[in-house]
Amino acid sequence: MEQNGQARIGVYICHCGLNIAGTVNVSEVREFISRAPGVVVARDYKFMCSDPGQTLIQNDIEELQLNRVVVAACSPLMHELTFRNAARKAGLNRYLVQIANIREHCSWIHDDVGMATEKARALVLAAVRRVALHQPLEPMRAPVNPNVLIVGAGIAGIQAALEIAESGNTVYLVEREPTIGGRMGQFDKTFPTLDCAACILTPKMVSVGHREKIKLLTMSEVVGCSGFIGNFKIRVRRKARFVDESKCTGCGQCWNICPATRVPRKRTIRLGDQIVKQVS
Numbered sequence: 001m002e003q004n005g006q007a008r009i010g011v012y013i014c015h016c017g018l019n020i021a022g023t024v025n026v027s028e029v030r031e032f033i034s035r036a037p038g039v040v041v042a043r044d045y046k047f048m049c050s051d052p053g054q055t056l057i058q059n060d061i062e063e064l065q066l067n068r069v070v071v072a073a074c075s076p077l078m079h080e081l082t083f084r085n086a087a088r089k090a091g092l093n094r095y096l097v098q099i100a101n102i103r104e105h106c107s108w109i110h111d112d113v114g115m116a117t118e119k120a121r122a123l124v125l126a127a128v129r130r131v132a133l134h135q136p137l138e139p140m141r142a143p144v145n146p147n148v149l150i151v152g153a154g155i156a157g158i159q160a161a162l163e164i165a166e167s168g169n170t171v172y173l174v175e176r177e178p179t180i181g182g183r184m185g186q187f188d189k190t191f192p193t194l195d196c197a198a199c200i201l202t203p204k205m206v207s208v209g210h211r212e213k214i215k216l217l218t219m220s221e222v223v224g225c226s227g228f229i230g231n232f233k234i235r236v237r238r239k240a241r242f243v244d245e246s247k248c249t250g251c252g253q254c255w256n257i258c259p260a261t262r263v264p265r266k267r268t269i270r271l272g273d274q275i276v277k278q279v280s
Contacts, residue, residue, distance in 0.1 A: 007038040007132040010066040011124065012057055014048035014073035016103055023107035025117040029072070032121050036128050040064055049079045054086040061090035068131045072100040072124045093136035100127035144230035147172065151222055154182025158204045165213035173208065174217045174236060181205055 011033050015021035026044045034042035041060055045053045048071060060066055069092065071083045076099040084094035102120040110116035146169050150157045153175035161171045173180070184190070187197040208214050217236060224235030243254065 007068050008040045008064070008066050009036075009038045009068040009070060009128055009131060010057065010060050010064065011036075011039055011042040011070045011072065011128060012048050012053070013042070013044040013102075013124070014053070014071065015044065015046045016074055016107075017047070019074070020103050020107045023110055023113060023116045024102060024120045025113060028117055029102075029120050029124060033124050033128060036125060038068070038132050039128060040066060048073050049082055054082070057083070057086050058090035061087060061092050067092065067096060068134065069097045070100060070124065070127045070131050071097065072102045072120070072127070074103040075101050095137040096131065096134050098127045098131035098134065100124045142231060145232075146170070149174065149222075149232075149234055152182070153180035153208070153216070153218075155184040155201060155204070157182075158201075158208055161214050162204065162207055162211065165211045168213070170213050170215065172215045172217060172234075172236075174220050174222060176219065176221050178219055180208060180216070180218065 011030075013020075013026050013030050013033075015026055020026065030042045030044045033039060041064055043056065043060075045056060047053055048057075057069060057071075061069070069083070069087050071079075073079060073083075080097075080099050083099065084097050087097045088094040100123045102123055106116055106120045106123060110119065148164050148169055149172045150161050150164075151174050153161075153173050157173060157175075158180060161173045164171050179185075181201055184197050184201050189195065190197050190200065208216060217238060219239040219241065220236050221239075222234055223237045225232060227233045242258070
């Protein structure tokens with residue numbers, strides 16, 4: 001619907017009853033934005049989200065060949081989808097609609113009409129300049145990987161992993177320390193009941209090891225993340241164990257002779273008239 005590559009923008013300012021019009025001079029904002037480059041039409045209406053307000057936008061899209069729409073109203077969390085659907089019904093790509101929030105960001109937080117109106121003008125102008133750069137998009141469907149990654153196996157990470165695994169989803173629990181439990185394992189009692197910290201934590205730690213749906217990665221750190229929501233790819237670096245995990249029973253017998261933990265001893269070597277101390 002673009003003509004000669006030029007943006008043809010329609011701007012619609014909502015009074016929202018008195019929520020906006022009680023603090024912002026709507027007519028002044030409309031007159032100001034009507035002179036902005038690319039703006040073909042600027043209108044204001046009592047309730048832009050109503051059926052007549054949506055019809056007003058749809059008629060202008062069809063009759064004035066608008067290829068961009070800016071709605072200055074309330075939070076996009078409330079009515080962004082409403083206005084996008086209205087534009088789609090008129091033949092305009094739904095992603096060529098931009099919302100300027102002049103209620104929550106302007107009228108509701110200001111008492112001075114002059115300052116509120118000036119800020120509203122700035123917000124609407126910013127929306128106009130932004131929507132001119134929008135490109136049409138199409139919704140897509142993508143398979144979602146239901147697996148969950150939890151970084152940190154403290155009490156919060158453990159509890160989250162147990163609940164997610166209970167729902168039937170696979171959980172990858174990544175912990176950078178050799179064991180799980182975090183700070184809670186260092187406490188004697190917990191506030192406010194003064195219950196034994198280990199009595200609460202230990203059964204949960206054991207449950208993590210019993211759940212087939214929980215893949216525990218200790219001595220590991222997340223070093224990379226790519227992808228998008230539902231299809232992330234995570235790179236995890238696992239540190240060397242120095243033991244065969246399939247054979248280790250945790251008895252601790254190897255600690256005394258482990259070269260990674262053995263206290264180094266010094267020996268003296270004479271080189272001619274010099275004495276050199278070496279660490280072995």
